[in-house]
Amino acid sequence: MNRIKSKLQESKKLLSIYFTAGYPQIDDTVSIIEDLEKNGVDMIEIGLPFSDPLADGPTIQESSTKALKNGMTTEKLFQQLKDIRKTVKIPLIIMGYFNPMLQYGVEEFCKKCEEIGIDGLIIPDLPVDVYSEKYQAIFEKHKLINVFLITPQTSEERIGFIDSVSNGFIYMVSSASVTGATSGFGTETKDYFKRISKMNLKNPQIVGFGISDKQSFKEATEYSNGAIIGSAYIKHLTKNGVGKNSNFVKTIR
Amino acid sequence: MTYQADEKGYYGEFGGAYIPEMLYPNVEELRQQYIQIMQEESFQKEFKDLLKDYVGRPTPLYFASRLSEKYNTKIYLKREDLCHTGAHKINNTIGQILMAKRLGKNRVIAETGAGQHGVATATVCALMGIECIVYMGEIDIDRQAPNVARMKMLGATVIPAKSGSRTLKDATNEAIRDWINNPVDTHYIIGSVVGPHPYPDMVARFQSVISEEIKSQLLEKEGREAPDYVVACVGGGSNAAGIYYHYLDNPEVGIIAVEAAGKGVLTGESAATSALGKEGIIHGSKTLLMQSPDGQITEPYSISAGLDYPGIGPMHANLFRSGRAEFISITDADAMKAGQELAKLEGIIPAIETSHALAIFEDRKFKKDDIVVLNLSGRGDKDLSTYIEYFNL
Ligand SMILES: Cc1ncc(COP(=O)(O)O)c(C=O)c1O
Numbered sequence: 001m002n003r004i005k006s007k008l009q010e011s012k013k014l015l016s017i018y019f020t021a022g023y024p025q026i027d028d029t030v031s032i033i034e035d036l037e038k039n040g041v042d043m044i045e046i047g048l049p050f051s052d053p054l055a056d057g058p059t060i061q062e063s064s065t066k067a068l069k070n071g072m073t074t075e076k077l078f079q080q081l082k083d084i085r086k087t088v089k090i091p092l093i094i095m096g097y098f099n100p101m102l103q104y105g106v107e108e109f110c111k112k113c114e115e116i117g118i119d120g121l122i123i124p125d126l127p128v129d130v131y132s133e134k135y136q137a138i139f140e141k142h143k144l145i146n147v148f149l150i151t152p153q154t155s156e157e158r159i160g161f162i163d164s165v166s167n168g169f170i171y172m173v174s175s176a177s178v179t180g181a182t183s184g185f186g187t188e189t190k191d192y193f194k195r196i197s198k199m200n201l202k203n204p205q206i207v208g209f210g211i212s213d214k215q216s217f218k219e220a221t222e223y224s225n226g227a228i229i230g231s232a233y234i235k236h237l238t239k240n241g242v243g244k245n246s247n248f249v250k251t252i253r
Numbered sequence: 254m255t256y257q258a259d260e261k262g263y264y265g266e267f268g269g270a271y272i273p274e275m276l277y278p279n280v281e282e283l284r285q286q287y288i289q290i291m292q293e294e295s296f297q298k299e300f301k302d303l304l305k306d307y308v309g310r311p312t313p314l315y316f317a318s319r320l321s322e323k324y325n326t327k328i329y330l331k332r333e334d335l336c337h338t339g340a341h342k343i344n345n346t347i348g349q350i351l352m353a354k355r356l357g358k359n360r361v362i363a364e365t366g367a368g369q370h371g372v373a374t375a376t377v378c379a380l381m382g383i384e385c386i387v388y389m390g391e392i393d394i395d396r397q398a399p400n401v402a403r404m405k406m407l408g409a410t411v412i413p414a415k416s417g418s419r420t421l422k423d424a425t426n427e428a429i430r431d432w433i434n435n436p437v438d439t440h441y442i443i444g445s446v447v448g449p450h451p452y453p454d455m456v457a458r459f460q461s462v463i464s465e466e467i468k469s470q471l472l473e474k475e476g477r478e479a480p481d482y483v484v485a486c487v488g489g490g491s492n493a494a495g496i497y498y499h500y501l502d503n504p505e506v507g508i509i510a511v512e513a514a515g516k517g518v519l520t521g522e523s524a525a526t527s528a529l530g531k532e533g534i535i536h537g538s539k540t541l542l543m544q545s546p547d548g549q550i551t552e553p554y555s556i557s558a559g560l561d562y563p564g565i566g567p568m569h570a571n572l573f574r575s576g577r578a579e580f581i582s583i584t585d586a587d588a589m590k591a592g593q594e595l596a597k598l599e600g601i602i603p604a605i606e607t608s609h610a611l612a613i614f615e616d617r618k619f620k621k622d623d624i625v626v627l628n629l630s631g632r633g634d635k636d637l638s639t640y641i642e643y644f645n646l
Binding site for chain 2: 052075097098100104124126149150153155176177
């Protein structure tokens with residue numbers, strides 16, 4: 001079974017961490033992944049940096065710019081991850097924008113992911129409509145789970161469509177915003193979490209955007225299966241470098 | 254076979270809407286309603302009245318006799334430089350502010366390169382009493398200072414884009430991020446025929462007034478509606494879309510698109526997208542764009558802030574790919590020379606963007622009785638400091 005699916009069956013709230021590949025140093029990728037797993041993180045999103053990350057706030061933008069300056073490329077990332085399955089068991093997802101994948105060749109990209117043992121992709125600017133029409137067959141052939149986003153503004157009808165095309169989990173964006181750590185969720189956001197949870201979707205939901213500490217992790221996972229932390233972890237890396245992950249994970253749960 | 258957009262916003266293989274889910278409700282609302290709203294009688298009336306009484310349309314179609322004599326052909330200039338605020342950009346912003354009002358939005362955001370679109374947006378927001386925020390690259394803020402002052406005087410807030418190349422591409426990223434953060438009350442007035450569907454088609458429709466007027470003006474002057482050639486500079490391609498629009502599907506009319514070669518197409522400091530670009534996705538649209546082999550978007554260069562964009566609208570990508578249009582790239586130096594020449598021959602100081610289009614006559618020869626209509630997209634007031642520095646005036 002796909003590692004994402006079996007992980008989702010465990011009866012705990014999943015902690016997923018996003019980091020930008022090539023940041024802070026070009027060769028940190030593997031040690032960050034191994035160390036996060038060692039510290040009990042359940043799932044990792046490896047960010048493939050892009051020059052123009054439209055859906056990201058300043059923290060992830062800056063880490064992407066730095067990663068590209070450090071020389072990160074699609075090919076380089078695949079090389080770094082070549083032997084990752086010899087040491088790492090938890091689900092790995094690549095998160096990136098569509099243009100670099102398009103230039104690599106979508107089929108070729110998916111094939112490489114399968115060879116390495118990547119379990120899924122998150123591509124914010126590949127809309128579900130285009131995916132289901134043009135790319136779903138390729139993803140499925142290479143056993144990749146594609147993860148779609150929903151927001152508080154997504155209509156119920158569209159959530160239904162996204163649920164029908166999804167085959168792993170739904171990425172529930174906590175508020176209408178770009179990525180970036182805020183502190184705590186208001187009642188409006190909690191109502192949204194509740195509303196989605198009541199829809200009894202086929203796919204479980206994992207919450208992302210704006211989760212930075214114990215409190216926000218707890219609130220985000222009250223009605224969902226887990227939460228994704230990105231900007232707050234990048235900030236931790238900027239401040240402390242790699243290897244201090246146990247400190248970070250302890251601040252979350 | 255048509256060169257217009259299809260229902261899903263594709264021009265051939267280019268176009269579409271490659272947007273994050275956060276933008277979907279806004280873009281979808283617009284997509285479902287734009288044609289219907291534009292066709293409403295009250296919309297048409299308000300749009301036409303404002304173009305006439307506020308913008309000053311129709312703009313003249315001027316026969317440039319001294320320029321024609323020099324290049325031994327018949328050159329007409331479509332005088333968009335005489336529009337209120339000094340460029341064609343306001344045709345689109347008038348249309349979009351009326352759209353924003355009908356969609357019930359009370360906050361407007363825009364990106365700007367040369368500042369012309371920012372000024373045109375700030376102007377219509379002042380006219381309608383709507384809050385206006387303009388994103389502008391830090392570098393462009395420096396080289397287009399008069400337009401920054403204009404926007405402020407018109408009551409707009411100008412926010413510098415400090416990421417990436419700090420020019421038009423990055424200002425557009427920031428505007429899109431703002432829209433993601435403000436999904437309910439805000440309308441994004443894009444300044445060219447770029448971005449996700451329905452923007453390229455909607456902006457082209459608002460700018461199509463340019464070729465609509467040319468048809469009747471040319472009929473009066475030459476006894477025919479269609480010229481032999483239409484010529485325009487292409488940044489994103491809105492003034493070009495406007496002058497091509499009603500001739501796109503008429504094979505008798507030659508289409509010429511002029512891009513900025515910067516310091517030379519192969520110098521690494523250029524914005525000649527058709528020559529240097531590959532198919533990819535920028536700002537929600539599949540089109541031709543300048544990028545690294547790895548798919549990272551390249552930072553373009555042109556002396557002209559309005560042409561300093563690493564992509565072109567999907568309409569133009571299709572015109573290029575299909576061979577329907579002829580693409581020419583013009584260096585900074587040749588553009589500056591052509592701007593100077595128009596000033597001395599015809600008493601018109603053009604925007605540097607437009608100067609690129611004017612520069613084609615040096616090498617691209619036309620027949621003596623060819624009728625060539627060139628879109629004089631803007632006036633040179635905003636560029637005076639660049640002209641002063643360049644020519645030591
Ligand atoms: C006078 C003028 N012409 C042309 C352009 C380029 O834009 P587009 O290609 O959308 O017409 C600009 C952009 O700022 C401009 O100000």
